[in-house]
Amino acid sequence: MRILLALPFLGLLGVPFYNDTTPALWGFPFFYWYQLAWVPLTSLLIWIVYRHGVKKGDE
Template identity: 60%
Template sequence: METPTSTPPRRAWLPLILLLPYLALLWLPFYNGAPPSLLGFPFFYWYQFLWVPITSLLMYVVYRSAK
């Protein structure tokens, strides 16, 4: 019996999810500014910090789906 060597088509889009944080943080003019602030932190900082748990969650979803 032959084993498949490529990812099944229904899961081929999963690695593309990992591009979301990259693209969201790559577009600097979108979040390069002070307002709105959150707990005294400018938007520039808290937007980047927000993507840390989001990226971890996305990596977890892709990891669990790839099994």
Template identity: 65%
Template sequence: MMNTNRSRPRFIQLLLLVPFLGLLDAGLYNLAEPKLLGFPFFYWYQLLWVPITVFVIWIVYRSMPHDD
């Protein structure tokens, strides 16, 4: 029988790849336009990933079983 409790966290852990893949190829976002508050796209795109990454890590952490 397949243990769904064990496969679920592994699937959720794949969410950690999202920020990695979003920032992997700098050539895709190495642009000056569009600007946001005077910041070129290159900078604000990367800064946008900071809260996204925090949120993804929080989701993965909350979904993992802990021995409290």
């Protein structure tokens, strides 16, 4: 489960892959909204790993 915590790092590591202006979302270029989308996604992943640890007693 802890490998999930590497996803935001890997998702944001390859800047050339998301360094583009299209597709725009609500007027935001892709470069910005892609990075901003990782903020709640990362929080969700941290919560999932935490809950899994609590269930296993790893706290």
